[in-house]
Amino acid sequence: MSKEVIKEIELNQVKIADEFWSKRQTLITDTVIPYQERILDDQVEGVEKSHAFANFRIAAGLEDGEFYGMVFQDSDVAKWLEAVAYSLSIKPNVDLENRADEIIEIIAKAQQPDGYLNTYFTIKEPDKRWTNLHACHELYCAGHMMEAAAAYFKVTGKDQLLSVMERMSGHIEKHFITAQREGIPGHQEIEIGLMKMYHATGKEKFFNLAKHFIDERGNNPDYFLREDQNRGWKHDIMDPRNTKYNQSFAPVREQKTAEGHSVRAVYMYTAMADIASVNNDKELYEACKAVWNNIVSKRMYITGGIGSNVEGEAFTIDYDLPNDSAYTETCASIGLIFFAKRMLDIHPSNKYADIMELALYNGVLSGMQLDGKRFFYCNPLEVNPEISGKLFGYKHVLPERPGWYQCACCPPNVARLLTSLGQYIWSESVDTIYSHLYIGGTSKLELATITLASQYPWKGDITYTINSSGTKSEFTLAIRIPSYVKEFKILLNHLEYSERLDIRDGYCYIHQNWGEGDTVQLLFDMPVRRMHTNTLVRNNIGCVALMRGPIVYCFEGNDNGNNIQELHVKRDEKIIIGNYDPELLGGIVPLKMKGIRIYANDGLYFEEDFSKKEEMLTAIPYYAWGNRGLTQMRVWMHED
C-alpha cells in the first residue's frame, strides 16, 4: 500500500468550467434535479409513479395513505438529496435548498423514536423490521441516506440529516453489535454511507460499523438461508442459497473474482478499498486488487460496462461479454468509478484512472439522454430494434431510453455522480497534486490554486496554470498520462520540459518550485484506435471497435442505413476525424471512413459469393447513441 496519505478533494474546492462537462452539470442542476423532484413528488404524468416523497410524509404522520413503490423506494429520495447537495456546490439555489431542508425536516419526522428510519417498514410492516436483510434493503436505504447526509453537511454545513443518520447509525449499532445479532446487508451500500459519515465527521464509530459489516460478510455463507427459514414470510426474488449474488459466498478477504450482482459487488469493493486505506489493511487491499484485475481484464465491456447477464444483473464468467444482451447497468459503471477512485487514492496509477475515465465517458454517460429527461438502465453494445426490448433474452435491452423506471436507481445515480464530478478530478497529498481527469476549471487545492483548460475529450492539449501557491511553493504536479497515449510532450512555461521524465504507473511527476502563472502543458496526439478483443470473448471475433481518446465510438442506423451488421470497417482505410460539430448530438467529433457493405442478394443459405459495395460510414460517440429515434446500433463492427 502507499506510504503517503492521499486526500480526496472537497467539492467546494473545485469550480468546473469545461466545454464538455459544464453543460452536462447545468443539465443536471437545471433539468434533471427539478425533473426528478417532480417525479419523486408524483407531479409528472405518463411515467412510472414514484410516491417516494409521499412515503416519507406518510411515515412522518403528515399525510394519510399507503406506502407505494419498491421496498427501497426511500433510496431515490436519498440519491436525489445527495445530488441536490452536490448541485448547490455547483450552483447555489436558495429555493431548492429550502425545499431540500423541508424534505429533510419530513425525513426527521419520519424517523422513529428509537432512531429507526425506513418508510416501508414504518408504514407497512413495523413488526418486521430487520427480519429480511436479504431483500428488504433497510441497510441499503440507510446507506444512501448517510451519503446524502454527509454530502448535505459538507456542502451546506447543515447537520439535521447528519444527526438523523447518526441516530440511525446508533440504532443499527445497537441492534447488530450491542445486541450481538448476526446480520449483513442484502445489498451493500451502508458501508459506503458510513465511510462517508466517517470522512465527514472523523467519528470512529461510523468506520467501525462499516468495517463490522465488511468483516462479517461471507463468514457464514448460509446466513441468508437461515434468515429465510427463520422468518416465515417472503419478500424475495432471489434464492437465498445464491450467495454469489450478494457476494456472501466467502469472507471478502478471500474473494478473488467479481461475482454476482454487479452493483452490489462494486459498492462493496468501494467500501473495502476505503476501509483498507484508512486501516492500512493489506489483506483487504489485496482482495480489492484481485477483484479489480478480474473485472478489468476479463469481465468488463470496452465501454466500462459491467455485469453481462440480466439474471441477477450479474457478473457471469470470464470473457462472457455478449453485446446484444449485455445488462451493463448504468449504476454498475458508476460503482466502478467509485471503486476506481478509492483504488486511485491508495495508489495513483493510470490503471485505475483510465478505467474511471472510460466508464465516465462511455458506460455512465450513455445512461442519460442528451436532454437529461430519459435514462437507460441497461447499456448494451448492440441494439436491433426489432429484437431488443422485445424477444426473450433481449427484453431488458431497451432500444430507447424510457422516462422513468419502477426501480429508479440509475437516473438519480447519474445525477449525483455528475454533480460530484469535482471530487474525481484531483487528489492531493502533503507534497503532490494528482491530476486524474482532464476536466477544466479552477481548483483551490492546499498546495496551489490551479486552473485546468482543455478541449478534452476531443483534443489532447491540456494546460495547467498555477494561479497561486498554497501551503508550499515547492511541490509535485503528477499528471496522468492515459495508457492509450503512445507519445506525449510536456511544456513547462511553453518550453519543452527537458528533464528526464519521471513517470511512474502512468503518472508524470513534475517537481518544481512553482511560481504564480507557471503553466504546464500536456500535448498528445489523439489518433483513432482500432480496438480488438481477446479471442476468448466469442462475440467479438473478426470485429473492431473504434476509440479516440477516452471515447468509444458506435455506429447507428441513422447515419449508416439499414442492416449495419453488413458494414465492414476496412483495416487499411484511413479513418477521418471530423471537425467538432457543436450542433450535432450536443457537440461531438464524428468519425468518417470508407467501409464495405457485404450483402446477400437473395436466399438464406448459399455457396455464392456476397455482393460488396463501398459506403461512407459514420461513427458517433457511444454515449450519444439512441438520441435520434429507434435505430440499430453497434459498437463492434465487422472488420474487412
Added chain:
Amino acid sequence: MSKEVIKEIELNQVKIADEFWSKRQTLITDTVIPYQERILDDQVEGVEKSHAFANFRIAAGLEDGEFYGMVFQDSDVAKWLEAVAYSLSIKPNVDLENRADEIIEIIAKAQQPDGYLNTYFTIKEPDKRWTNLHACHELYCAGHMMEAAAAYFKVTGKDQLLSVMERMSGHIEKHFITAQREGIPGHQEIEIGLMKMYHATGKEKFFNLAKHFIDERGNNPDYFLREDQNRGWKHDIMDPRNTKYNQSFAPVREQKTAEGHSVRAVYMYTAMADIASVNNDKELYEACKAVWNNIVSKRMYITGGIGSNVEGEAFTIDYDLPNDSAYTETCASIGLIFFAKRMLDIHPSNKYADIMELALYNGVLSGMQLDGKRFFYCNPLEVNPEISGKLFGYKHVLPERPGWYQCACCPPNVARLLTSLGQYIWSESVDTIYSHLYIGGTSKLELATITLASQYPWKGDITYTINSSGTKSEFTLAIRIPSYVKEFKILLNHLEYSERLDIRDGYCYIHQNWGEGDTVQLLFDMPVRRMHTNTLVRNNIGCVALMRGPIVYCFEGNDNGNNIQELHVKRDEKIIIGNYDPELLGGIVPLKMKGIRIYANDGLYFEEDFSKKEEMLTAIPYYAWGNRGLTQMRVWMHED
C-alpha cells in the same frame, strides 16, 4: 395443384436395407422402443418418472393411484404405440406385439362409456373435460392416439385401438359439431390424427372433423381468452391473448408467415396440406406454400431446425437465427418433415424433398445419441459448455443429451419417424414412381418392385434395379436431383442415358418400357460445399458452414482443441474428404483441412495484432455431435 393423384407408400411395401439407416432402425426396434417401454412403465431408475402406462391402468380401474405427469402424458404412450406399429413392419416381434395388444386393451378399458379418452381428466378432474382446450391438450392426446390407431391397424390389421379412437372421434364430433360448441385445439395434432384415420379407413367423417378444426381456427382469435374468462380455473403457462403462439391469430387460409410455437405450427401446416390435397382446396394450398416459403427462406437453420426462441418454443421474426440460444426442437424438425412430405405429394419438387432430407439427416438425427439412449429436445448450432445449459438465455440449450424429459415429446417422436421412414422414400401415381430419398432397400410398389442401393449420404452413386414389373411395364421413374448437385449423370443399364433429360422441379423423369433387371444409376460428385448465410442473419456474418451432400458438418472441441471460436476455415484451402470410418461415431466421413487459429496472447482490449498459427481442423457430421462428452461445438465457423 397437381392434376395427378400421388399416393403415399404403405410401410409394408418397403423393406429398408441401407448401410446408414438400417442400423438406426435396428437401434430403434431393439433399443429405443424397449427402453422407452420400460420408462413409460417406470422401470428405469435415474430418469424423469413417466407414469404414463400407470395413468392408463388407473383410469381403466385396474390399479389404484393418482395421475402423474404432464397433462398430455397420454401422448407418450400413443407415440410409443405408433412407433411399435411401424417397428413391427420392420421386424416382427410377437412378444412386443402381445404387450402392445395388452396396452391397447388397457386403453380400451380407460375409455369412458361416452367414448371420452384422457387419463388426466378421467382420473383427476372428470368434471372439467373440454373446458381448457387452450392448455389441457385433450385433443392433442386424442390426435396422437389416432395416429397410433391408424398405424397399428395398417401394420397389424388389428382394429381395437382404431375402434376406440373412432368412438373418441364420435364423442368429439358430438361435443363440438352436433352440440355446436365453439372450440379448437390449443395444440394442433388431432387434425393429423383424423386425417390418418381417414386415409386408413376412407371414412369421410374423419376428414370432415379434421377440416372442421382447420376451418374454425383463427375465425375467432379471442376464443382462448373467452374460454379462459369463462372457466374460472387455470392450467395455463401461456397467456391466452398470445394468439400467435397457437396460430389462432387469423383464419389459417390468411396466414402468410410461420408464427408461434413451431411444433404446433408445422403439425397444423401438415394437416392443412393433407386436407388441401384431398379436397383440392387451392386457397388452403396457397397458405401452405406461403408459410413453407417463409420458413425455408427466412426462418430455418441450415440444419433444418426451426423455432429459434425458447419463449414459446417459437418462430420469431425473419432472419432471427441465433446459434447458441437456438431452440430448434427435435419435434419441430420432425414436423417439418411431415409438412414437406405432404407438400411433396401434392407437387413433386426438390424444394420440398431437399428440406425433408436436410431435416432428417441433421436437425432430427442430432436429437438422438448414437446409442439411442439419450435425446436432445433442443438442437443448438453452437454450444459452449461453461455457458450452455447454465446461464440465463442459454439454460434450455443443454450441452449433453439427458436420458429422458419431464416433457418427453421428442424421444418417441424420433422413434416413430425413424420406424416409419419407409413412407418417405417413394411416392407413386398411376404412371410414375417418385424417388425422394436415397435410402436403400426393396420396395414392392404398384408399378414395379424396385431395389435401391447406395452408400448415401457418403457417396453420390445411387442404383435402382427393377426386380419385376407391376401393374404396367411402361411407366416413368422420377428421380429427385438434389438442388445441391451441380452436375450429374444417369446411366440406363450401364449406358449413359442419352435422351434429352426431362427435368422438372428437380426431378428427372425417365420414361421407359421397363424390363426385369433394368438398372438406372444416378451419379454425382459430392464436393464439400462452403455455405454462407444471408447477411440479414446477424449471427453468421463472416462465417462459413461446411456441407457435403445432405450432411451439415460441425466442429467439436474433442477434435479441435479449446476455444474453437478462434479457429478460422481458410477460404482457399482444400478441404480433404476423409475415408469413411466405420469405427468413428457410428460410421462417418470426417472432413479435414488446414485452418488458422487467430488468438490473443494477453489483455482484454488492445490495438495489437493477433497471433496466428496453422492448425489441422476436423469436422464431423452435425448429427453426431455431443457423443464424446462435454465439449464445445460450432456449425458456423469463422472464415479467413
